[in-house]
Amino acid sequence: MMGIDPVTLIAALIVASTPILLAAIGELVVEKAGVLNLGVEGMMITGAICGFAIAVDSGSPTLGFIAAAGGGAALSLVFAFLTQYLLSNQVATGLALTLFGLGLSALIGVSYSGISPPVTPSLDIPGLSDMPVLGPILFSHDAIVYLSVALVAAVWATLKYSRVGLIIRAVGESHDAAHALGYKVVRIRVLAIMFGGACAGLGGAYLSLVRVPQWTEGMTAGAGWIALAIVVFASWKPWRALIGAYLFGGITALQLRLQAAGFDIPVEYLSMSPYVVTILVLVIMSSDRNRAALNAPASLGKVFHATG
Amino acid sequence: MKTTTTLLAGAALALGLAGGAMAQDEPLQVGFVYVGSIGDLGWTYEHDQGRLAVEEYFGDAVETTYVENVPEGADAERVMTQMALSGADLIFTTSFGYMEPTNNVAARFPDVMFEHATGYLRNSPNVSTYAARFYEGRAVMGHIAGNMTESNIIGYIGSYPIPEVIRGINSAYLHAAEVNPDVEFRVIWAYTWFDPAVEAEAAQALIDQGADVILQHTDSTAPMTVLAEAGAIGFGQASDMGQFAPTPRVSSIIDNWAPYYIERVQAVMDGTWESSDVWGGIDSGMVEIGEISDAIPEEVRASAQALADSIEDGSYHPFTGPINRQDGSVWLAEGETADDGTLLGMDFYVEGMTGDVPN
Numbered sequence: 001m002m003g004i005d006p007v008t009l010i011a012a013l014i015v016a017s018t019p020i021l022l023a024a025i026g027e028l029v030v031e032k033a034g035v036l037n038l039g040v041e042g043m044m045i046t047g048a049i050c051g052f053a054i055a056v057d058s059g060s061p062t063l064g065f066i067a068a069a070g071g072g073a074a075l076s077l078v079f080a081f082l083t084q085y086l087l088s089n090q091v092a093t094g095l096a097l098t099l100f101g102l103g104l105s106a107l108i109g110v111s112y113s114g115i116s117p118p119v120t121p122s123l124d125i126p127g128l129s130d131m132p133v134l135g136p137i138l139f140s141h142d143a144i145v146y147l148s149v150a151l152v153a154a155v156w157a158t159l160k161y162s163r164v165g166l167i168i169r170a171v172g173e174s175h176d177a178a179h180a181l182g183y184k185v186v187r188i189r190v191l192a193i194m195f196g197g198a199c200a201g202l203g204g205a206y207l208s209l210v211r212v213p214q215w216t217e218g219m220t221a222g223a224g225w226i227a228l229a230i231v232v233f234a235s236w237k238p239w240r241a242l243i244g245a246y247l248f249g250g251i252t253a254l255q256l257r258l259q260a261a262g263f264d265i266p267v268e269y270l271s272m273s274p275y276v277v278t279i280l281v282l283v284i285m286s287s288d289r290n291r292a293a294l295n296a297p298a299s300l301g302k303v304f305h306a307t308g
Numbered sequence: 309m310k311t312t313t314t315l316l317a318g319a320a321l322a323l324g325l326a327g328g329a330m331a332q333d334e335p336l337q338v339g340f341v342y343v344g345s346i347g348d349l350g351w352t353y354e355h356d357q358g359r360l361a362v363e364e365y366f367g368d369a370v371e372t373t374y375v376e377n378v379p380e381g382a383d384a385e386r387v388m389t390q391m392a393l394s395g396a397d398l399i400f401t402t403s404f405g406y407m408e409p410t411n412n413v414a415a416r417f418p419d420v421m422f423e424h425a426t427g428y429l430r431n432s433p434n435v436s437t438y439a440a441r442f443y444e445g446r447a448v449m450g451h452i453a454g455n456m457t458e459s460n461i462i463g464y465i466g467s468y469p470i471p472e473v474i475r476g477i478n479s480a481y482l483h484a485a486e487v488n489p490d491v492e493f494r495v496i497w498a499y500t501w502f503d504p505a506v507e508a509e510a511a512q513a514l515i516d517q518g519a520d521v522i523l524q525h526t527d528s529t530a531p532m533t534v535l536a537e538a539g540a541i542g543f544g545q546a547s548d549m550g551q552f553a554p555t556p557r558v559s560s561i562i563d564n565w566a567p568y569y570i571e572r573v574q575a576v577m578d579g580t581w582e583s584s585d586v587w588g589g590i591d592s593g594m595v596e597i598g599e600i601s602d603a604i605p606e607e608v609r610a611s612a613q614a615l616a617d618s619i620e621d622g623s624y625h626p627f628t629g630p631i632n633r634q635d636g637s638v639w640l641a642e643g644e645t646a647d648d649g650t651l652l653g654m655d656f657y658v659e660g661m662t663g664d665v666p667n
Binding site: 005008012016019102106109110113114116207211212213214216217218219220221222223252253256257259260261262264266267268271 | 344345346347348349377463494495496497498499500502503504505506508509510512513514516517519528529530532533536549551552662663664666
């Protein structure tokens with residue numbers, strides 16, 4: 001019986017996690033701005049087909065990823081318009097956005113089934129990529145993997161240290177106070193929603209262009225919901241979102257490999273463990289008396305109307 | 309409204325359906341509940357092809373509706389109830405996990421006929437079950453896989469550990485081991501019928517473990533892309549997946565539901581519908597073997613075809629003894645063939661399989 005090669009496992013884990021990491025980091029910013037967009041799944045799958053279609057038609061994966069970000073952002077604008085200008089309920093609108101995205105992507109994707117997309121090259125760095133162990137784990141991925149980690153770092157730095165980050169957080173904690181200070185709450189939120197849509201679109205395209213890589217209707221199969229759970233799991237902290245995403249992706253990759261290697265393991269428990277961990281984290285955090293540890297933006301999901 | 313009725317009656321007359329119990333002057337309403345999307349190019353796709361065949365055959369005499377991506381469980385019950393309330397006369401529920409919901413809803417709507425795929429519960433007289441003997445196709449795939457593997461490791465992506473899937477694994481294993489006694493099966497349970505990312509990942513994990521032939525019992529074409537990249541081969545599942553021929557898809561098991569669906573719709577129209585349990589194999593046309601591609605050597609193609617033919621004409625049963633259970637106890641004695649009851653409840657591996665069936 002062969003064992004599991006930890007190097008390929010970790011490399012596979014990173015690839016498996018990147019779609020949900022991208023979607024989660026986008027949603028994190030949206031929620032930090034006080035908006036709960038449950039349409040992540042819809043934006044992901046729209047990004048998946050937009051990216052796939054453009055990559056196939058143009059032959060360029062780069063153009064595909066750009067189109068995916070654009071497609072996700074465009075779809076999120078529907079949500080932004082409904083919730084920020086028409087003041088619709090964010091939960092209902094988000095759910096509707098998911099249904100709409102699934103249908104729209106199926107419609108666009110009719111003629112793209114069974115086609116292979118152009119290959120997204122890995123960025124082999126001379127010298128570094130050939131290193132044993134670290135080479136395959138750290139230095140032989142495609143650009144999007146590095147972009148996703150860079151995005152986490154950028155979001156963390158922006159939220160923590162920059163004036164822009166302070167404004168986003170202010171809008172998310174108390175939109176009335178931010179409004180009173182003269183910040184354009186709606187405009188800031190619309191931009192945050194678009195950022196979230198673009199990230200979700202990128203994550204979807206990573207599925208259809210790199211991880212699977214093909215177009216199949218409904219191919220995100222719930223990845224968007226996992227991304228939403230990760231934001232909560234991460235208690236709205238960017239680096240924790242990275243850990244959460246790698247944990248989810250890692251357990252999937254690990255349990256499949258354990259099975260393939262013939263280990264006798266209770267797969268059901270392993271598959272459900274990330275969800276159990278999420279629930280545990282939530283229980284522990286919410287048992288905190290002053291709820292400070294929960295760290296949820298105070299205005300999350302609340303409708304803002306500039307009258308007061 | 310009057311015009312519509314006349315037109316429909318005319319259409320029904322033209323189709324020769326107006327006799328007998330054609331009392332209804334409205335088209336027969338037929339509903340389909342799907343577990344995946346009709347574009348999955350696999351399981352649900354083939355059921356939808358069956359639905360389209362019904363529409364084409366009966367024309368204006370039927371109206372079909374379908375709901376896709378219905379989760380197994382409480383949601384399914386809601387969808388079926390909704391269909392029954394909005395006037396469906398016949399409802400096909402096309403996944404194993406719809407078994408309880410179908411029977412629950414059927415008990416509440418005695419005038420609506422229900423057809424449940426791959427299940428065995430028929431609690432009320434308005435429930436039928438139907439399934440195909442996919443294990444017959446699996447035998448042929450196993451035969452090809454055993455001949456083609458060079459690493460002697462064959463990967464198998466299973467969905468859920470239910471009798472249907474376990475039967476397929478056993479059938480494939482027996483016929484692979486028959487031509488290649490050194491063959492070893494590695495099974496991954498994906499715990500999903502349809503999740504392209506997980507299916508692709510599972511295929512990759514099997515290839516990393518040395519598998520060069522992979523069978524799948526999940527519905528998407530995602531593993532095919534991984535196989536193509538790795539130079540391994542596999543088989544179309546539920547649908548031909550012909551766009552991946554000649555490799556990595558070297559053959560396939562095709563579910564052909566159309567004749568059965570047409571027959572059952574006709575029975576409702578004629579008023580002759582009654583609860584039944586149909587399990588059709590290669591001989592009934594419900595299970596088809598997709599074209600074996602040129603990537604397979606001539607003699608293997610011939611022997612695989614001969615195996616399929618012998619199953620079709622009834623001279624050979626894929627589970628013919630001597631076959632032992634995994635623990636070494638005797639299941640089928642020399643020359644004995646498996647009865648349908650044991651096959652339908654199969655929850656054990658045959659001798660030679662490694663690993664355990666999860667509970």
